[in-house]
Amino acid sequence: MNNRQKIIDTALELFNAHGAAAVGTNRIAQKLGISPGNLYYHFKNKQDIIRAIFEMIRADMAEVMKEIPSDLSTEASSAYLLGSMRVVWKYRFFYADLVALLHNDPELRRLFLAMRAHTVSTTMALYRRLIQAGQMNQPEHQWELDSLTLNTWIVATNWVRYLQTCKSDVDVSQADFERGVLHVYSLVMPYLPAQRREDFLRFYLAAQPD
Amino acid sequence: MNNRQKIIDTALELFNAHGAAAVGTNRIAQKLGISPGNLYYHFKNKQDIIRAIFEMIRADMAEVMKEIPSDLSTEASSAYLLGSMRVVWKYRFFYADLVALLHNDPELRRLFLAMRAHTVSTTMALYRRLIQAGQMNQPEHQWELDSLTLNTWIVATNWVRYLQTCKSDVDVSQADFERGVLHVYSLVMPYLPAQRREDFLRFYLAAQPD
Known part of the structure; x- marks a missing residue:
């Protein structure tokens, strides 16, 4: 699976567990074990992931x-x-x-x-x-x-x-x-x-x- | 109307307009023209207002x-x-x-x-x-x-x-x-x-x- 799809899947998992308002891009990157920079390479911001x-x-x-x-x-x-x-x-x-x-x-x-x-x-x-x-x-x-x-x-x-x-x-x-x-x-x-x-x-x- | 009720009414107005997640206690105090300290005299936090x-x-x-x-x-x-x-x-x-x-x-x-x-x-x-x-x-x-x-x-x-x-x-x-x-x-x-x-x-x- 490519990193873009991994970010989406991890975001979905965190959003479902805690609500979209409570989860930021840093937490998504952290859970996935990638740097914020790597996440921003694929998505501009949380809205873009949504x-x-x-x-x-x-x-x-x-x-x-x-x-x-x-x-x-x-x-x-x-x-x-x-x-x-x-x-x-x-x-x-x-x-x-x-x-x-x-x-x-x-x-x-x-x-x-x-x-x-x-x-x-x-x-x-x-x-x-x-x-x-x-x-x-x-x-x-x-x-x-x-x-x-x-x-x-x-x-x-x-x-x-x-x-x-x-x-x-x-x-x-x-x-x-x-x-x-x-x-x-x-x-x-x-x-x-x-x-x-x-x-x-x-x-x-x-x-x-x- | 007492200050407690004014805080509640202002919070309700702001929450209805922008959603509860987007509105903090500072914004409620500011809109009402009172100090944050005055608000905290009546309510511990946003959850308390809700x-x-x-x-x-x-x-x-x-x-x-x-x-x-x-x-x-x-x-x-x-x-x-x-x-x-x-x-x-x-x-x-x-x-x-x-x-x-x-x-x-x-x-x-x-x-x-x-x-x-x-x-x-x-x-x-x-x-x-x-x-x-x-x-x-x-x-x-x-x-x-x-x-x-x-x-x-x-x-x-x-x-x-x-x-x-x-x-x-x-x-x-x-x-x-x-x-x-x-x-x-x-x-x-x-x-x-x-x-x-x-x-x-x-x-x-x-x-x-x-």
């Missing part, structure tokens, strides 16, 4: 979002949702400190908003396809579908943050994290036909013994 | 939550929801930076979790009362009601944060903010009888011309 991490977030999210599952099964759409929530988990410092990070860097804000617009429109496309396939009931008004889509985004991106307010990082288990899928799915639940609701529950309970 | 602000959050939230509206009308339950969202708006720095603030102060975390437990159980009590009164359909499973309640909390407390990631503070209008009530209400919408859904829409559209 932008490089954002590029990884964008690439990971694009990979998850690259195609709506064509079979529309409960398994496939749950895996899709879990994939996007895992990206939030991997880069949780970013979502935890979102307001300050975007406030400090207008260009990062622009890139983030573009990614969010893409994620939200992909979710909307999935819901529309489920409706067309008779796998989801059409909400009465368009704004209900808009609101459902936006709420899906708010709950999915804030679930990790919710866990972080209850527990320290080391206490958040894989089971706690994956329970978030149930919470996000429950937003759509009332719009699902009875058969699909039962499919989801059977699938979910088989995966989660508690 | 705890004092949290006491105000807790008191404001307790005031909103003190009774579930007895008439259960759309107007009363929307006002109730709007009241709690206004508390989040008033102290938005706290909710924006929640993970770091609670990470830095375990006692504050304990107090916050107690407030959250109270808010969530009050919301659950409201839903149960609506179900008993035939104003809301009973979800099939208890976990759906648990999940609806938790999602209500997640969306209501993150709506301001959502706006702050899209726009700077000065660009967030009252209308943007109050649109959040529609998003939170839309979580409950699919569980409402048709008549109540129409009541809410009529009420909401009358209040929001766009």
Whole structure:
């Protein structure tokens, strides 16, 4: 692995553990056992590292979002949702400190908003396809579908943050994290036909013994 | 107003404008035109000021939550929801930076979790009362009601944060903010009888011309 990528990975690890505000470039260089000069050869400052991490977030999210599952099964759409929530988990410092990070860097804000617009429109496309396939009931008004889509985004991106307010990082288990899928799915639940609701529950309970 | 309260109010104003991490005690004293020594006479450090602000959050939230509206009308339950969202708006720095603030102060975390437990159980009590009164359909499973309640909390407390990631503070209008009530209400919408859904829409559209 090249030094540039090692700096990014170490920064990500420290940011996730302590928050981006509490970690400076010196601490990143020290943890990695390189000189500050070596770090500055690759990155101008901390903001520059955060932008490089954002590029990884964008690439990971694009990979998850690259195609709506064509079979529309409960398994496939749950895996899709879990994939996007895992990206939030991997880069949780970013979502935890979102307001300050975007406030400090207008260009990062622009890139983030573009990614969010893409994620939200992909979710909307999935819901529309489920409706067309008779796998989801059409909400009465368009704004209900808009609101459902936006709420899906708010709950999915804030679930990790919710866990972080209850527990320290080391206490958040894989089971706690994956329970978030149930919470996000429950937003759509009332719009699902009875058969699909039962499919989801059977699938979910088989995966989660508690 | 005494100096202690003036310090708290100035800190709140600066924290909301710039984030708690970016504002130190010297800046608060300077803005207020008092000496750092005068500030330290009232507060040990910034964390001490944040705890004092949290006491105000807790008191404001307790005031909103003190009774579930007895008439259960759309107007009363929307006002109730709007009241709690206004508390989040008033102290938005706290909710924006929640993970770091609670990470830095375990006692504050304990107090916050107690407030959250109270808010969530009050919301659950409201839903149960609506179900008993035939104003809301009973979800099939208890976990759906648990999940609806938790999602209500997640969306209501993150709506301001959502706006702050899209726009700077000065660009967030009252209308943007109050649109959040529609998003939170839309979580409950699919569980409402048709008549109540129409009541809410009529009420909401009358209040929001766009």
